[in-house]
Amino acid sequence: MMPRVLALAAAGLLCGAFACSSLAQEPGAADASAGGHGATSNRTFEDVQHWTAVFDDPNRDAWQKPAELVAALGLSAGATVADLGAGTGYLAPYLSRAVGPDGTVLLVDTEPTLIEHMRSRAEAEGLRNATPVLASANNPRIPRGSADLVLIVDTFHHINDRVTYARGLRETLRPGGRIAIIDWQKRELPVGPKGPHKLARAHIVTEMKQAGYEIVEEPDVLPYQYFLIFRPAPTPPVP
Ligand SMILES: C[S@@+](CC[C@H](N)C(=O)[O-])C[C@H]1O[C@@H](n2cnc3c(N)ncnc32)[C@H](O)[C@@H]1O
Numbered sequence: 377m378m379p380r381v382l383a384l385a386a387a388g389l390l391c392g393a394f395a396c397s398s399l400a401q402e403p404g405a406a407d408a409s410a411g412g413h414g415a416t417s418n419r420t421f422e423d424v425q426h427w428t429a430v431f432d433d434p435n436r437d438a439w440q441k442p443a444e445l446v447a448a449l450g451l452s453a454g455a456t457v458a459d460l461g462a463g464t465g466y467l468a469p470y471l472s473r474a475v476g477p478d479g480t481v482l483l484v485d486t487e488p489t490l491i492e493h494m495r496s497r498a499e500a501e502g503l504r505n506a507t508p509v510l511a512s513a514n515n516p517r518i519p520r521g522s523a524d525l526v527l528i529v530d531t532f533h534h535i536n537d538r539v540t541y542a543r544g545l546r547e548t549l550r551p552g553g554r555i556a557i558i559d560w561q562k563r564e565l566p567v568g569p570k571g572p573h574k575l576a577r578a579h580i581v582t583e584m585k586q587a588g589y590e591i592v593e594e595p596d597v598l599p600y601q602y603f604l605i606f607r608p609a610p611t612p613p614v615p
Contacts, residue, residue, distance in 0.1 A: 421463070421487045428493070431464045439567060439599050446470040448595035448603070449556055451479070455524040458482040458509075458548065460516055461531025465494040465506075471527075472503040481506040482523070484516050514541065518548040529558045530568075530601070533575045542587035546608050555589065555606045558598065565600045577602040585609075 421427055446467065451457055453476040459467055462483040471481045483494045483506055491508045498506040511517045513536065518526070526545055535541050545555060560568045562576040581591060581604065589606035597603065 422489045424464070424489050424493045427490070428464050431466045441597055442467055442470045444597045446474050448597050449525060449527065451475050451525060454478040456480040456482065456522050457525045457527060458484050458516065458518045458523045460484045460526055460528045461534065462494060463490060465497050467529065468494065468498065468503055468506050469501060472506050475505060477505060479505055482509050482518060483507065484509045484511045484518060486511050486513055516545065516548065520547050521550055523548045524550055524553050526555045528556065530560065532557050532559050532580065533573050538583050539586045542584055542589065546588060549608065554592070557604045558601045560601055567600055577604070580604060
């Protein structure tokens, strides 16, 4: 029998983090998006070995710039950060270091196999402040009022009814809490998924505004993804 790694290579699936178009057409990855700028990707993520090869590909660091990305978040020691759609935990070591031993990293995902993988990974790598959280599609299961920052990397486009979802995220934030969204620029890129489910930056800003947020910062550190930081807009006074 062909070893799994060879089988993946033969199928053209081990060709670099996000860089292979066949990954975007992942078998079993029903992409229900019908096109249009509000489309949602319904790809599945249960195959840990496959997604580890993709998300943790060392070549990813060159453009994902995890250290610079996390530095730009401006996390304080002792903060609580929720990585929503944490995948295999690619950013977990960087986030863990940024918030330090008194901080908390919630590794939130809807995929039980990835949650189990991140639990093992956190233990193996000694990330004592990291806790995996099994979310449901419409509920991140982040404790109310706990998060100083909710970070959403390449995941917002997987969420259905994003405006309602983002509105609900407000309850998870501490006073002063922020939401950072990083996602693919809607143009031809040498890396990342192909297809119609990429969301334009302006579309995200509009949806977040509808959900009650205002943009406060836009760090310029990533070549292929926009990086938007929001905070809840002041609630208008009740007349
Ligand atoms: C493209 S991956 C990104 C993984 C990770 N953020 C990274 O950059 O390496 C999207 C992840 O979002 C998760 N996901 C999809 N829908 C979700 C939802 N509604 N809530 C939380 N996670 C979700 C998937 O299981 C998957 O792990």
